[in-house]
Amino acid sequence: MDSKKWFREARFGFMLHWGLYSLLGGEWQGRRCETIGEWIQSYFRIPGQRYAQLAKAFNPVGFQAEDWVRLAKDCGMHYLVLTSKHHEGFALYHSEVDAYNIYDATPFKRDPIAELAEACYKHGLKLGLYYSQDLDWHDPDGGGYLAEDKNCGVMSWTNDWDYPDVAAKDYSRCFERKIKPQVQEILTKFGDLCLIWFDTPRTISPAQSQELYDLVKRYQPGCLINSRIGNGLGDYTSLGDNQVPAARKQGGLFETAATLNDTWGYKSFDQNWKNPRETVSLLGRLASRDVNYLLNVGPDHLGRIPARAQAVMHEVGHWMDQNAEAIIGAQPNPFSFEPAAGPVTARQDSLYFHLHHPEIIKDGLLQINGIRSQVSAASLLSTGQPLSFTQNEPAAGAVQTTVQLPPMDDAAVMPVVKLTFSGQTDLDSGIIQQPDGSILLTAAAAMIKGQAKLNRASAIDGWTDSATELSWSFQLYSAGTYQIEVASNGCYKEPWIGGHDISVACDGRTAGGKLTRDGDLDSLLTRYCTGALSRPCVISLPAAGSMTLVLTLNRCNPADAGGFKFVHLRLYPIG
Numbered sequence: 001m002d003s004k005k006w007f008r009e010a011r012f013g014f015m016l017h018w019g020l021y022s023l024l025g026g027e028w029q030g031r032r033c034e035t036i037g038e039w040i041q042s043y044f045r046i047p048g049q050r051y052a053q054l055a056k057a058f059n060p061v062g063f064q065a066e067d068w069v070r071l072a073k074d075c076g077m078h079y080l081v082l083t084s085k086h087h088e089g090f091a092l093y094h095s096e097v098d099a100y101n102i103y104d105a106t107p108f109k110r111d112p113i114a115e116l117a118e119a120c121y122k123h124g125l126k127l128g129l130y131y132s133q134d135l136d137w138h139d140p141d142g143g144g145y146l147a148e149d150k151n152c153g154v155m156s157w158t159n160d161w162d163y164p165d166v167a168a169k170d171y172s173r174c175f176e177r178k179i180k181p182q183v184q185e186i187l188t189k190f191g192d193l194c195l196i197w198f199d200t201p202r203t204i205s206p207a208q209s210q211e212l213y214d215l216v217k218r219y220q221p222g223c224l225i226n227s228r229i230g231n232g233l234g235d236y237t238s239l240g241d242n243q244v245p246a247a248r249k250q251g252g253l254f255e256t257a258a259t260l261n262d263t264w265g266y267k268s269f270d271q272n273w274k275n276p277r278e279t280v281s282l283l284g285r286l287a288s289r290d291v292n293y294l295l296n297v298g299p300d301h302l303g304r305i306p307a308r309a310q311a312v313m314h315e316v317g318h319w320m321d322q323n324a325e326a327i328i329g330a331q332p333n334p335f336s337f338e339p340a341a342g343p344v345t346a347r348q349d350s351l352y353f354h355l356h357h358p359e360i361i362k363d364g365l366l367q368i369n370g371i372r373s374q375v376s377a378a379s380l381l382s383t384g385q386p387l388s389f390t391q392n393e394p395a396a397g398a399v400q401t402t403v404q405l406p407p408m409d410d411a412a413v414m415p416v417v418k419l420t421f422s423g424q425t426d427l428d429s430g431i432i433q434q435p436d437g438s439i440l441l442t443a444a445a446a447m448i449k450g451q452a453k454l455n456r457a458s459a460i461d462g463w464t465d466s467a468t469e470l471s472w473s474f475q476l477y478s479a480g481t482y483q484i485e486v487a488s489n490g491c492y493k494e495p496w497i498g499g500h501d502i503s504v505a506c507d508g509r510t511a512g513g514k515l516t517r518d519g520d521l522d523s524l525l526t527r528y529c530t531g532a533l534s535r536p537c538v539i540s541l542p543a544a545g546s547m548t549l550v551l552t553l554n555r556c557n558p559a560d561a562g563g564f565k566f567v568h569l570r571l572y573p574i575g
Helices: 003-010 037-044 048-057 065-074 112-123 171-189 206-219 276-288 307-326
Strands: 012-016 079-085 126-131 195-198 254-259 292-297 344-347 350-354 365-369 375-380 389-392 400-404 416-421 439-442 447-449 469-476 480-489 501-506 509-514 531-541 545-555 566-573
Touching: 003 292, 012 065, 065 079, 065 112, 065 307, 079 112, 079 171, 079 195, 112 126, 112 171, 126 171, 171 195, 171 206, 276 292, 276 307, 276 344, 276 350, 292 307, 307 350, 307 416, 375 389, 400 416, 439 469, 501 531, 545 566
Parallel strands: 012 079, 012 292, 079 126, 126 195, 254 292
Antiparallel strands: 344 350, 350 416, 365 400, 375 416, 389 400, 439 566, 447 469, 469 545, 480 531, 480 566, 501 509, 501 545, 509 531
16 A cells, blocks of 8 residues: 555554653652653753663563554554654664664663564554654764754753753764664664654754655655654654644645653653543544544553553543544545534545534534535444434525434543435535534634734744734624634743734624633643633624625734734624
8 A cells, every 4th residue: 555545544543752761750869850751861951871870770571562562453543653762862672873772771681673563563553663863862962952942941952961062063973873874773673664753853954854864765665754854854744742733734644643641751640641532532633634643652661551541542442443434544524614513524425523522412413514415324333323314405505414313421432423425425615604603714714815824733823913814705694693702822831811902804894802811722722832712702794695704913912922823713693
């Protein structure tokens, strides 16, 4: 199978951050690391010689490659990605390039990646490897020294505690003696790899990124390379850590690596695990946006997956046993909108409605506008239970499909309703009003006039000028008075500020006001930033029909250095 076709259909993978940092479990000399566990050396500025002594105690006798692979398979995953070398510089395989590795430097004397490669082959799981090609804190010439900022605002990208003389650093030396030969090693020691997951390209030059790209393709032409190789290269885009785009991604392959708790590498005290419902919700949300979900867990120093993580993954696996048809190989949401009940995925003759928000379903009825095809069957995907349905066309012209749902168990992870059509699928291609009266206008669907640009999360970043306009055309079926609700984000790891003054114009009427926090934005869209829902104004739309709404920024709050970070605008009826 073509590697890009395989990647798009796989949808779900398992990432593991494992290394010497796992032995510390997030603590050093009685103090806890307040950020991600795999960065503990930089966080506490632990001298390299002291940190390297951890290798003498790193003996993961609980590691069993088949346990990891079976867990991934049981969870419904199609590929596994392990850190072959993270920023600490320690290799998790028997490297002949550098003795700072799990075979030569520890009492373990085994090669976990070789064992994983064998187990993946045996059980039909594809293997990918993470490799930190820029940062290497064990090497005096490791990258990151050109960065002017700090990771999470507190941690140095480069090892400037052991090697403070930036002028003496030369990444090209590290690249030639360690990075390039180790990448060649992982391409030639472990059989076919589905992908190489590079990271944090802060120093690497365009020529060096190209050299690594060509090296991968020379030894493994079918191996995919992520965009974090740097300098605009890569076969697919790695979105930001834990990033859930607000709308469907277009024009390429996309993946989000997301932590199951709040760290990538193991921290013994981080018990903030996503529950099965949240995990399945994230899986469906990403699939509907044409993005793969690479779920990350940090094994402990003995090589064990934390019990809480295993429990969640087994629950997700049970859900996948019954609902994988709506995820693996499914196409993204074909609508220009997301129904209020939750995300949608598709196949040639079917649509799958993931009921992430069952609270909006009234009287047990799932209602959808915009399906012009004739529905031949409706069912609950998990059981195949047939569901009764009707289709009718109100006077305003929207074809409304109504499905009668069975009683839902509140403890159920996430129900999926499958609609099958006779003949080809025919859907409204534009933005239309939904049965609950709402109209959702996303940043990704807007016509943008001016300098504002979409970011990787399909939102607008740093909108500061009044000359920029966003506009949307949509179909309104019911006249009335509508509340304007605006979703916006704060800056990375900074509080939401708001205070921006906005205006909307629609059907010859205008309204506006300042953005205040009137509600919270969906937490899945705000993993590394705070978001808010603001309700600055209402607008009267006295006649149904085709509408165009224009959003402008009258004044940017100067206290918000990042500007107006727009996610979406929603209208909902209030009278």
